[in-house]
Amino acid sequence: MSSDRPPTQMIRSPGPSLLNDEAPAPAAPSRGLSLAMLWEVIRTGLVELWAHKVRSLLTLTLLMLGVFALVVMTSVLDGVMDKISTGFAGMSWDGTVRIAPKTPETGDERKRFNMSPGLRYEDISRVTAANPKVLAFLPRAQKTVNVRVLGDTERIFVNGVSPDYAQWMNRPIALGRGLTEDDERRRSTVAVVGATLASKLFGGADPVGRDLAVEGVPFRIIGVQAPGQIFNDENYYDANGILVPLQTYMDRMDPAHKLAQVTVKLRRQEDMGEISAMLLGRVRQAHHAIEDVEVVDLDAEAAKSYQNFLEQMHGWQVVLMSLAGTVLLVGGVGVLSVMLISFSDRRFEIGLRKALGASDHEIFIQFLLEAVVLAAIGALVGTVSGALLCQALSSNFPYGLVVNPIGLITAWIVALTLAVVFGLYPAFRAMRLSPMAAMR
Numbered sequence: 001m002s003s004d005r006p007p008t009q010m011i012r013s014p015g016p017s018l019l020n021d022e023a024p025a026p027a028a029p030s031r032g033l034s035l036a037m038l039w040e041v042i043r044t045g046l047v048e049l050w051a052h053k054v055r056s057l058l059t060l061t062l063l064m065l066g067v068f069a070l071v072v073m074t075s076v077l078d079g080v081m082d083k084i085s086t087g088f089a090g091m092s093w094d095g096t097v098r099i100a101p102k103t104p105e106t107g108d109e110r111k112r113f114n115m116s117p118g119l120r121y122e123d124i125s126r127v128t129a130a131n132p133k134v135l136a137f138l139p140r141a142q143k144t145v146n147v148r149v150l151g152d153t154e155r156i157f158v159n160g161v162s163p164d165y166a167q168w169m170n171r172p173i174a175l176g177r178g179l180t181e182d183d184e185r186r187r188s189t190v191a192v193v194g195a196t197l198a199s200k201l202f203g204g205a206d207p208v209g210r211d212l213a214v215e216g217v218p219f220r221i222i223g224v225q226a227p228g229q230i231f232n233d234e235n236y237y238d239a240n241g242i243l244v245p246l247q248t249y250m251d252r253m254d255p256a257h258k259l260a261q262v263t264v265k266l267r268r269q270e271d272m273g274e275i276s277a278m279l280l281g282r283v284r285q286a287h288h289a290i291e292d293v294e295v296v297d298l299d300a301e302a303a304k305s306y307q308n309f310l311e312q313m314h315g316w317q318v319v320l321m322s323l324a325g326t327v328l329l330v331g332g333v334g335v336l337s338v339m340l341i342s343f344s345d346r347r348f349e350i351g352l353r354k355a356l357g358a359s360d361h362e363i364f365i366q367f368l369l370e371a372v373v374l375a376a377i378g379a380l381v382g383t384v385s386g387a388l389l390c391q392a393l394s395s396n397f398p399y400g401l402v403v404n405p406i407g408l409i410t411a412w413i414v415a416l417t418l419a420v421v422f423g424l425y426p427a428f429r430a431m432r433l434s435p436m437a438a439m440r
Contacts, residue, residue, distance in 0.1 A: 056338065056374075058334060059331065059334035059335060059337070059338050059374065059378070060374070060377060060378040060381065061378075062327060062328075062330050062331035062334050062378070063328065063331035063332075063334070063335070063374075063375055063378025063379060063382065063415055064378045064379075064381045064382040064385065065327050065331075065382065066324055066325070066327035066328030066329075066330075066331050066378075066382065066411070066414075066415065067328070067378065067379045067381075067382030067383060067386070067411040067412070067415055068382035068383075068385050068386045068389075069320075069323065069324035069327060070321070070324045070328075070386075070407050070408075070410060070411035070414070071382065071383055071386030071387070071390075071403060071404070071407050071408055071411055072386045072389055072390060073320045073321070073324060073407070074404040074406065074407025074408075074410075075386070075390045075401055075402065075403050075404045075407060076390075076393070076401065077313065077316070077317060077320075077404075078401075078402075078404050079393075079396075079397040079400075079401045080313070080397075081313065082397060083229065083397055084306075084309055085306075086229065087229035087230075087231040088231060088302055088305070088306050092168065092169050092170040093298035093299050093301070093302040094269075094299055094302075095265060095266040095267070095268065095269045095272075095299060096263060096264065096265055096266065096298040096299055097263075097264045097266070097272065097275065097276055097279070097295050097296065097297055097298060098261050098262070098263050098264070098295070098296045098298055099119065099127065099261060099262040099264070099279055099283065099293050099294075099295055100119070100260070100261040100262075100293060100294060100296065101118055101119050101260075101292065101293055101294075102291075102292050102293050102294040104292075112290055112292075113290065113292040115288065115290060116287040116288060116290040116292045117287065118258060118287075118292065119258070119259045119261075119262070119283070119292075119293055120256075120257045120258060120259060121139070121141070121246075121250050121257035121258075121259060122257060122286075123259070123283065123286045123287075124137075124139050124259075124262070126282055126285065126286050127262055127279065127282050127283060127286070128262070129282070131275070131278070132267075133266060133267050133268065133271045133274070133275060134264055134265070134266060134267065134275060135168075135265040135266065135267055136164060136168050136264075136265040137262060137263075137264055138161070138162055138164070138165050138168055138169065138262065138263040138264070138265070139161075139162060139246060139259055139261075139262045139263075140159060140160065140161050140165070140234075140246075140259065140260050140261050140262070140263065141159070141160035141246060141249050141250065141253075141254060141258060141259050141260055142157060142158065142159050142160070142237060142241075142260045143157075143158055143253060143254060144156070144157055144158075145158050145214055145215050145253070146215065147212050147213060147214050147215075147242075148212070148213040149201055149210070149211075149212050149213070150201070150202075152201075154197075154200070154201060156197055156240065156241045156242065157237040157238075157240055157241025157242070158214060158241060158242055158244060158249065158253055159237055159238060159241055159242065159243050159244070159249075160244055160245070160246040160248070160249025160250065160253065160254075161179070161243050161244075161245075161246055162184065162246055163178075163179045163180055163181050163183065163184050163245070165179075165243070166178045166179070166192070166225075166243070168263075168265055169234070169263070170228075171225055171226075171228075171238060171243075172225070172226040172228075173192065173223045173224070173225060173226065174195065174223075174224050174225060174226035174227070175206060175207075175208050175223060175224040176192075176208040176221070176222050176223030176224060177222055177223045178192055178222075178223050178243075179192060179222075179243060179244075179245055183245045183248075184245045184246065184247055184248075185247075187245065187247050187248045187251055188245060188248060189217060189218065189219045189220065189244075189248060189252070190219060190220050190221075190222045190244070190245070190248075191212060191214075191219040191220070191221055191222065191242040191243065191244050192221075192222060192223040192224070192225060192242065192243040192244075193207060193212075193221055193223070193224050193225070193242050194224075194225050194238050194239040194240055194241055194242065194243075195224060195225050195226060195227040195228070195239055196227075196239040196240050197239070197240050197241060197242070198224045198225075206224075207221045207224060208221055208222065208223065208224065209221065212242065214242075214252075214253075215252075215253070217252050219242070219244065225238065225239065225243075227239075263298075264279065269299065272297060272299075276295040276297070279295055280293070280295060324411075325414070328411075328414050328415060328418060329418065331375075331378065331415070331418065332375075332418030332419065332421065332422045333422065335371050335374055335375060335418065335419050335422045335423060336422035336423070336425065336426065338371075338374060339367060339370065339371050339374075339422070339423055339426035339427075340425075340426050340429075342367075342370070342426070343367070343426045343429055343430050346430075347433065350363060350430050350433055351433065351434075351435040351436070351437070352435075354433075354434075354435040355435040360431040360432070361431075363427075363430050363431050363433075364427045364428070364430065364431040365427075366430075367423065367426055367427035367430045367431075368420065368423050368424070368427045370423070371419045371420065371422065371423025371426070371427070372416055372419050372420060372423070374419060375415045375416050375418065375419030376415075376416065376419075378415065379411065379412050379415040379416070382411065382415075383408060383411070383412075386403065387403050390402070390403050
């Protein structure tokens with residue numbers, strides 16, 4: 001018996017069954033912010049700054065001052081280190097000892113020293129006898145006298161030195177020439193004027209060829225020393241006085257023929273002990289076995305002074321960096337204040353954005369980035385201002401004044417880190433704000 005129902009038709013699917021196929025996975029949400037959102041955050045931050053000019057200016061000023069202080073101080077400290085190092089190198093105390101009269105400390109020493117003629121010009125031939133381990137012997141005599149120039153009287157230092165003194169003690173000549181062997185041999189009344197004294201007596205004029213009346217004796221100026229940094233007494237005496245041939249000094253300035261010191265340049269630092277003992281022995285022979293002089297290791301003295309300088313610089317670095325850090329910290333508190341006020345003013349905007357689909361993550365990132373933008377603007381202004389000041393001060397330092405990259409990077413890292421730290425609380429409050437509470 002046939003059935004009235006139509007025969008069942010098998011419908012074959014051209015593809016796999018939908019029951020067995022997996023639904024296509026939704027696209028994974030992109031991590032981070034798009035460039036458009038980043039620009040929107042920056043634009044919103046700038047609008048907020050402009051909308052509250054006074055509050056924003058105070059906050060930016062604090063951040064700017066902190067970054068400015070760090071940039072300038074680290075750069076200036078580098079410049080000071082270069083300047084001081086150049087000054088210590090200019091003393092030419094490497095491998096150098098000095099023989100100088102010793103001050104008696106007891107009554108017995110005073111009596112014994114009175115039996116000695118002291119360090120005199122006549123000692124030079126014995127003390128400075130050739131030695132293969134010595135490069136140069138540099139005797140020096142000195143006194144303070146009145147000189148007359150251009151109708152005025154000035155009290156200056158007169159320094160009697162050997163012709164090779166300027167070469168070994170790093171006293172370059174800026175104008176004219178220096179003392180020569182011929183000046184020494186002929187006992188010429190010529191003088192090289194220190195840079196400070198030349199500026200004081202003649203201003204900007206060239207003094208070469210003019211005369212100085214030193215205790216009534218006319219000395220012809222043949223040269224002017226180049227300006228230099230003053231780091232010891234000899235630098236000061238030379239810059240504020242005149243250099244004359246040693247024999248001329250003995251004939252014209254000091255009938256007693258007293259020497260202030262004899263500087264000895266060594267070939268090797270390792271020979272310091274041997275040469276010191278040799279010098280003391282030579283002086284004892286010349287002074288009737290009386291040791292009324294002392295030998296000073298100038299290289300060791302310079303090293304000790306430089307170490308003291310480094311310790312003082314470290315103390316100043318700590319103090320100055322603490323001040324700059326304090327200013328940046330106050331600037332970070334200003335960022336916190338600005339962002340909290342911004343959060344209060346934009347509660348409705350935050351609720352509306354959340355209602356339209358903005359996630360908590362996006363709101364959090366937006367507020368955090370606004371704090372970073374605020375700090376970056378302050379840091380940028382501070383960096384530019386610091387760089388301009390360093391450029392203005394550059395001529396006062398021997399190698400110029402370049403912005404210290406470590407100080408610059410440190411200033412930016414500290415400023416942005418403080419912005420992130422102090423921006424977390426406002427960002428968390430904005431993220432946790434519900435749309436209903438915000439738009440109520």
